Amino acid sequence: MPKDSGIGASSKRREDVRFLTGAGNYTDDINIYGQTYVHFLRADVAHATINAIDTSAAAAMPGVLQVFTGADFEPVGGIPCGWQVTDRHGEPMQEPKHPVIAHGKIRHVGEIVAAVVAESLAEARDAAEEIELNLTELSAVVDMKDAAAGGTKVHDDLTSNVCYDWGFVEENKGAVDEAIKNAAHVTTLELVNNRLVANPMEPRVAVGEYSRADDMHTLHTTSQNPHVIRLLMGAFVLSIPEHKLRVVAPDVGGGFGTKIFHYAEEAFCTFAAKAVNRPVKWTSTRSEAFMSDAHGRDHVTKIELALDADNNFTALRTETYANMGAYLSTFASSVPTWLHGTLMAGNYKTPNIYVNVKAVFTNTVPVDAYRGAGRPEATFQIERVIDMAARELGVDPIALRRQNFVTEFPYATPVAVEYDIGDYEATMAKLEEIADIGGFAARRAESEARGKMRGLGVNCYIEACGIAPSNLVGQLGARAGLYDAATVRVNATGSISVMVGAHSHGQGHETSFPQVISEMIGIPEDQIDIVHGDTSKIPFGMGTYGSRSLAVCGSAMVRAAEKVIDKAKKIAAHLLEASDADIELKDGQFSVAGTDKSVAWGDVTLAAYVPHNYPLEDIEPGLEETAFYDPANFTYPAGAYACEVEVDPETGKVTIERFAAADDFGNVINPMIVSGQVHGGIAQGIGQALMENCSYDENGQLISGSYMDYTMPRADDLPFYDVDHSCQTPCTHNPLGVKGCGEAGAIGSPPSVVNAVIDALQSGGKDVTHIDMPLTPTRVWDAMNNA
């Protein structure tokens, strides 16, 4: 029988009460007495020299407090990049300065050129129209291969547009080349992983505050990781020490990675609040979001898969161009390298792998992590090339995968990571069951009778989550530790507040984290709250991304709770006049083993705060403990996905008829929340595969800059999903045995969608072997009619 509380229960999401009744407190809901508003004048050309900016007329407009340009930010630092990648030749990546406001040069459409702070937003906008820009427009470089080849340079002070040329593992290159030369069969595929815009429902917002009384800065911002913002902005941009800078990220309406990063608008509002001595607020419009939120993906790859005569994979070689945009966003450099190259083994025991990535600057918005971040790009390449190989060899694509599965764990891949545990056969078998793959032929016949082509696509995926062991990522160039922290504060009457470094912006932490504590102590979930999103309230925290919250911060919470329980047992032992070692905690009662003597959780916690009968000579009063947890390894969620599509031969329109996902997330705390995470991820994966496409013209103008042209998936584009997470190989190295589930759907779904469309077209006699995402009707129709 399903549990009704604690670990494994589908407890209802308590945060939804406020979200669904309009009682959430988002950053834009924060309005401070005396608040002013900033309007950013953004570049409408992609590349230009700024000869002069005349702000005198703007400054004289009604309501204007101050007009800022790049010159005002010369004394402060640039927006930092958090990861230094070392190239194939041992050289550090090229790292251009990333100014808060463009200074000297404009490098992408949407870059901030000037900022007006005024009493009202309308006055700020009016004044911004009076700013006179004297620009010399330059030719823009948009295509990555053009950028890498030379010509127009995005940054004059760099030697080229190539940020780094990364080889992984460089020492393996010779062996890989040799294996490919000697292969019985090599399948080669060139593909695009399309540029995406994350489009969280809540656009970014920043409110800066400054108190002259105590020289205290406060930034309210839409962030997934307030401590990271405090660190980056305080230490690298504005030189504000931590104790004088508070960063608050209240309710956040979706992040998907794009709210990890430290953005210029945050630094601006913090800086300007002190300059004008008034709070300064910015709320992004949707149009601004399209041209200032970091974009995702945007890789162009050539992949070669070598097989022996028995169809065993013998080698994999890739060459990828990864778009960085005009500047390095916070984690941009790590996405195509350490979050991508390390996953190129996939679920398979390919012995020789070499990954080459050329990261390139272009006159476009910076590109950084988006749900999955590097792992979707890896999965898409591997799972598309395997499908193509199966087709070329005339073998069943599922059988080809099975034959090459990693089956023994731990498994050290040729790309530097060690999978601790998994069972890929189990998830594939579960997929075959829930997707009813055996019934596909009948469904295809039914579709064909209606004049439609039907296809089935399958893929596996693996991801590295629970980011990350600090000593390892430090060696790889990370400029931060990737542990997390939690404080378990037990109140006198036994209720608990847990201050966590993870940030919930849709993941349901406020529900699932208390389930863990409830299970450990045996008190009701509603006696436990979590506190997050405010650097003044939580001990420390690296935030939420990379499906890390439960695996890393949840582990810290468990460690802190264990310390609390240890201390509470000592207090209970005193109250029960027994030895610590004999005390057991179950269902909220401390008892002495083998006796009927017991004391309730609440009596022990009361004793801790009212220590009249208390071992004060041995232990301190109070009951509050903090733990930091640094993971020993990544976690490796994995699974198998299946998609069935119909293609209309007259129009090229693809409809998703069925979608099934069999995931192994290790232990599951709240199955309902996990299913919801998978549903959302698949929606974004289907969006990438069929609809979403961030597109620039050759002049660097964003031509999909609104929802009139950027296609978001909608409910009626999506099928009902068959999702299953009953295959569970618990993580071997964290206390909860959990792996993370937030990104799986977005990582695992695009290849199966594309594989299914190719299968459908081939079944209809069309000689189409690949179509680049998104598979819009016009692209599918073009492919069919050129085949």
Add this chain to the structure above:
Amino acid sequence: MYAFEIERPSTIADAVAALQAEDAQALSGGQTLIPTLKARLAMPSALISLSGIGEMQGLCMSDDGALCIGGGTTHATVASEAAAHYPALAAMASHIGDPAVRNRGTIGGSLANNDPSACYPAGALGSGATIITNAREIAADDFFDGMFTTVLDEGELITEVRLPIPQAANYQKFVQPASRFALVGVFVAKYADGVRVAVTGASEEGVFRWSEAEAALSADFSASALDGLSVPADGMIADLHGSAAYRAHLVGVMTGRAVAAAS
């Protein structure tokens, strides 16, 4: 948006008078105008709201059997109240935008804007409608004058649209995936004196009649009558969502589907 005055007259005459002011702009459902103002792409001195003009609201049947729709009637009202009289038109109205758009947007506003991807221009042209303004009556064939352009004069208001009821009709829309406007929409209507085929979304010139298809369908109102017919790709819109050739192809497909659904 920039600051503006707003007036809400209750008669057509008052509205027409108010529109005489320099840079005054009529506001009907505002589904295009309000976003334009928010983007600061227009700076009217005054908005003259038409929503309070009772004589521009609602539907009725004329003595000669045409459906008369007040220029200020919303898509939602047409969707529900025209269903008994002109089901193809009501079905078309019921698929414009989303419920919020349908409850604000009006037939007069849509026709006056003549967005090249809007549905109503195809409905009006395909029905051989008469566009009635405060000053004159204009045949739909004479009304549309290229993308976002009509023969309306400055300050002239669409007060009513009269649509003869066909023997059979259907509208097929292949949506642009992002905006869900028509990538190609085809309205086919069969009248005693012939078939009309109006195409929206496809042409750089805006809505147009496909005369070859009309002739073929007037002789034989079946999808197979279209075999071998195609519109040239020249002059078709080409963008992210469809090449010119693709749009030209879809005109044929959607016309065939409309005929099949209508007959």
